[in-house]
Amino acid sequence: MSRVAMLIDESICMGCRGCQVACKQWNDLPAEQTTQSGTYENPPDLSAVTWTRVRFTELDQGDRVQWLFLTQGCFHCGNPACVEVCPTGALKRDPELGIVTVEKDLCNGCGYCSQFCPFSIPRLDTDVLSGEGKAFKCNFCQDRLSNGLIPACVKTCPSGAFAFGDREAMLGKGLGRVDLLRQAGFPNANLYGEHEMSGLGRLYVLKERPSLYGLPENPQYPAMANLWQNVVQPLGSLAFGAAALAVLGFYFVSRRNIKMEEVE
Amino acid sequence: MIGNRVRGVQEADETGAVRIRWIPKYSAMERIFHWGHTVTFLLLAMTGMILFFPFLRPLARGDGGQLIRMTHRAAAIAYGALPLIYVILEPRRAWMSLKSVFKVGRYDIEWVKGMIPYYMFGRHEAMAPQDRFNTGEKLNAVIIILGSVVFAITGLVMWFGKGFVPIGVFQALVILHDLAMIVTVCMFIVHFYLAVVHPLMWAGLVSMRYGVTSAAYAQEHHALWYYGKDRAEEIYEAHKAERGEDKK
Numbered sequence: 018m019s020r021v022a023m024l025i026d027e028s029i030c031m032g033c034r035g036c037q038v039a040c041k042q043w044n045d046l047p048a049e050q051t052t053q054s055g056t057y058e059n060p061p062d063l064s065a066v067t068w069t070r071v072r073f074t075e076l077d078q079g080d081r082v083q084w085l086f087l088t089q090g091c092f093h094c095g096n097p098a099c100v101e102v103c104p105t106g107a108l109k110r111d112p113e114l115g116i117v118t119v120e121k122d123l124c125n126g127c128g129y130c131s132q133f134c135p136f137s138i139p140r141l142d143t144d145v146l147s148g149e150g151k152a153f154k155c156n157f158c159q160d161r162l163s164n165g166l167i168p169a170c171v172k173t174c175p176s177g178a179f180a181f182g183d184r185e186a187m188l189g190k191g192l193g194r195v196d197l198l199r200q201a202g203f204p205n206a207n208l209y210g211e212h213e214m215s216g217l218g219r220l221y222v223l224k225e226r227p228s229l230y231g232l233p234e235n236p237q238y239p240a241m242a243n244l245w246q247n248v249v250q251p252l253g254s255l256a257f258g259a260a261a262l263a264v265l266g267f268y269f270v271s272r273r274n275i276k277m278e279e280v281e
Numbered sequence: 282m283i284g285n286r287v288r289g290v291q292e293a294d295e296t297g298a299v300r301i302r303w304i305p306k307y308s309a310m311e312r313i314f315h316w317g318h319t320v321t322f323l324l325l326a327m328t329g330m331i332l333f334f335p336f337l338r339p340l341a342r343g344d345g346g347q348l349i350r351m352t353h354r355a356a357a358i359a360y361g362a363l364p365l366i367y368v369i370l371e372p373r374r375a376w377m378s379l380k381s382v383f384k385v386g387r388y389d390i391e392w393v394k395g396m397i398p399y400y401m402f403g404r405h406e407a408m409a410p411q412d413r414f415n416t417g418e419k420l421n422a423v424i425i426i427l428g429s430v431v432f433a434i435t436g437l438v439m440w441f442g443k444g445f446v447p448i449g450v451f452q453a454l455v456i457l458h459d460l461a462m463i464v465t466v467c468m469f470i471v472h473f474y475l476a477v478v479h480p481l482m483w484a485g486l487v488s489m490r491y492g493v494t495s496a497a498y499a500q501e502h503h504a505l506w507y508y509g510k511d512r513a514e515e516i517y518e519a520h521k522a523e524r525g526e527d528k529k
Contacts, residue, residue, distance in 0.1 A: 104332040105342045125346030127332055128443055132451040145441060148350050241452035249456055253333060253463045260467040264474040267401060275403035275480055 020115035022093075022184035023157065023171060024191050026222040027230070028198055028206070029178040030086040032057065032071055036170035036179070040069045040090075043158060043169035063089055065142035068155040069170055076229060087230045088170070088178075090155035091138045092210065093117045093218025098242045099130035099139055107152070108139075115184070115218055118156040126150040135214065135236040157218070187220055194222045214238060302496040306413070306488040308374060314367040315489055321360040322425075325432075326466055328353040333459055354440065361433055382414055382422040388505070392416035403481065410504035410513040418485075421472050428465035431457060 041048065046066040051059050058073040069090035076083040093110075097117045100108045107123035108130055110116070119130075119139070130139040130152050143150025158168040166172070171179040180190060191208040198206035203224045210217030213236050221232075228234050307315070328349045331341040340349065368375045391409035393416060398404040414422065435458040438446060446454075476485050484502070488494040499506065504513035 104335075104338065105346055106338055107342070123342045125341055125343060125350060127341075127346075127350060129332070129455070132443065132448050132455070134448075137448065141443075145443075146354075148354060148440075149347055239448075239452060241449070241456060245452070245456050245459070249459050249463075250333065250335070253459065256463050256467050257470070260470040264470055264478070268474065268478060270401045271403070271479065271481075274401060 019113075020095075020184040020216075020218070021157070021162070021182060022115075022187040022210075022218050022220050023168065024180040024187040024220045024222070025088050026178045026180075026191075026194055027086055027088075028194070028203070028222060028224050029176050030071070030088065031176050031178075032073060032084065032086045033175065034059075034071050035173045035175055036088055037067070037070050039169040039173035040155070041067070043161070044068065063138065063140055063154075065140045065151075065153040067140075068153060072231060074230060076225065083224075085225060085230050087221070087232070089138075090170075090219060091117060091157075092136055092214065093157060094213075095215030095217070096238055097214075098133045098135065098239050101246060102129045102133045102242050104129065114157075114162065116157045116159060116162070117154075117218075118159050119152055119154060121151055124151045126152065128152065133239050133242050135233060135239060184216070184218070191220050191222050198222070198224060303493040304496050304499060305492055306494040306499070307492045308371065309492065310367060310371050311374065311378075312489060312492055314363055317363045318360070321356050321363065322465075322469070324356040325353060325360055326462065326469070328356065329462060333462070357432075357436055357440075360429070364429070378414070378422075379426075381412055382419040382426070384419075389416040389419070400475070400479065400481070405501065408502075410508075410517045411502060411506070413503055413506040415502065417475065421468055424468045425465055428461045428468075431461040432465075435461070 040046070046068070049060045049064065049067060051061060054061060056073055058071070060067050060070060063070055069088060072087040072089055074085040074087070076085055093116050095115065097108070097110055100110050100117060104127060105123045105125055107120045107125075109118060109120070111118070126141060126143045126148060128141050128143065131137065131141055139152045139154045141150050141152050158166070158170075161168060167181045171181040180187060188208070188211060191211075195206045195208050205223075205225050207223050207227070209221040209223055209227050209232060210219060221227075221230075223230060223232075226234070331337045331346065331349050340346065388409035388411065392411065395404075395408045396417070399408055435454040439451065439454050439458065443451065475482050476489070484494050484498040494503075496507070500508070504516065507513070508516065
């Protein structure tokens with residue numbers, strides 16, 4: 018099978034949050050205790066036990082208010098920084114399907130994935146003091162996929178906003194919807210994720226500019242991750258090797274030249 | 282003669298055996314601080330490296346990795362607390378040492394010039410008089426002190442600020458923490474070599490273990506400390522003049 022993608026048409030989404038519930042149910046995640054904050058949006062953010070959630074944005078357009086829904090979750094980047102920076106190999110990208118998963122048993126809770134993700138997707142349940150915990154995020158229902166099923170959120174969506182399958186097909190479908198939306202009075206409609214981060218596995222059909230949905234307009238692979246892995250880490254090995262070698266060399270030179278019998 | 286040649290005071294008893302006159306150099310607190318610092322530094326370096334070197338990946342994994350990360354944090358508390366406790370216990374001595382390691386003078390430059398001939402070929406004649414800490418020891422102290430400050434600031438923010446500080450800042454902190462590690466561990470390798478391995482430097486390890494150094498060694502290596510500034514300079518200048526005449 019080739020690379021898969023999830024296409025979410027945010028012009029169809031009605032904000033029912035069925036996907037949130039299905040995700041919790043399938044992945045056996047507990048509900049969160051939250052407080053009413055004056056919005057239908059709930060819980061307030063992604064967390065170690067909330068891997069997908071609908072973000073509600075109220076867009077004030079003068080005479081009317083437009084409600085923008087965005088089903089947040091892992092983007093399954095083509096070039097995932099989290100996988101690159103993970104020191105344990107717990108995060109990996111399936112070379113075939115392109116899905117990015119966390120192997121819980123390998124994770125040690127360091128949290129680098131959460132700090133290098135350009136979308137701030139991985140979340141930790143770590144204890145602040147001891148640092149014990151694990152990283153969690155959407156894995157496109159890896160267990161369902163490997164058994165020929167589609168992700169729980171896609172399966173459950175009553176409005177038909179979700180589609181899932183071969184990435185090329187999803188791109189074609191998404192671009193078709195964007196064309197339709199543009200003709201239907203949404204001149205800013207766009208498909209998010211076609212090229213970002215070497216192509217995302219989570220594609221959005223958006224009615225407005227991505228920034229209005231709270232998405233980065235131009236997400237970049239973090240330069241710091243490159244610097245860290247391609248410069249600082251080799252520099253470390255090089256510096257230690259050079260220091261040890263120099264010291265060893267000095268040792269032999271001084272052993273040859275310094276006669277302790279003469280000194281003492 | 283213990284403590285090397287040239288200007289040492291020969292002290293032998295009637296049987297002709299060399300008698301070493303020991304003088305105090307490091308206080309008990311100073312030594313406990315030094316060794317506590319050593320142990321915690323090495324523990325931190327070893328536990329921290331599992332997240333740094335890709336080849337240590339098997340150690341970083343799962344519960345074992347979690348335990349190592351926790352050990353890193355526990356050791357960090359001790360590492361940070363030690364200098365603070367030491368400063369409270371011996372404030373005057375700590376201040377004196379701190380002042381002296383950050384003081385750079387012309388003898389430090391001369392010391393650096395004479396470093397290679399001395400450490401590699403044993404030529405001690407050119408070495409400028411040194412205080413209680415010589416230039417190399419001062420450089421080691423300065424790098425470790427500054428490195429520790431970087432470790433403490435970046436480490437505390439990464440420990441308690443995850444999720445609060447912007448991710449760009451966090452990423453920069455990871456890199457700073459690692460750079461400080463590279464610099465200090467390289468310094469440690471050199472320090473270990475000079476203190477433990479180098480044949481001429483035996484006295485440093487003795488004084489860090491027992492708190493004393495031989496008077497002859499102190500005269501040779503720490504003249505400013507042993508004789509005081511004026512006398513040490515007098516001896517140094519006289520010796521330089523003598524050597525100058527030898528050459529002619």
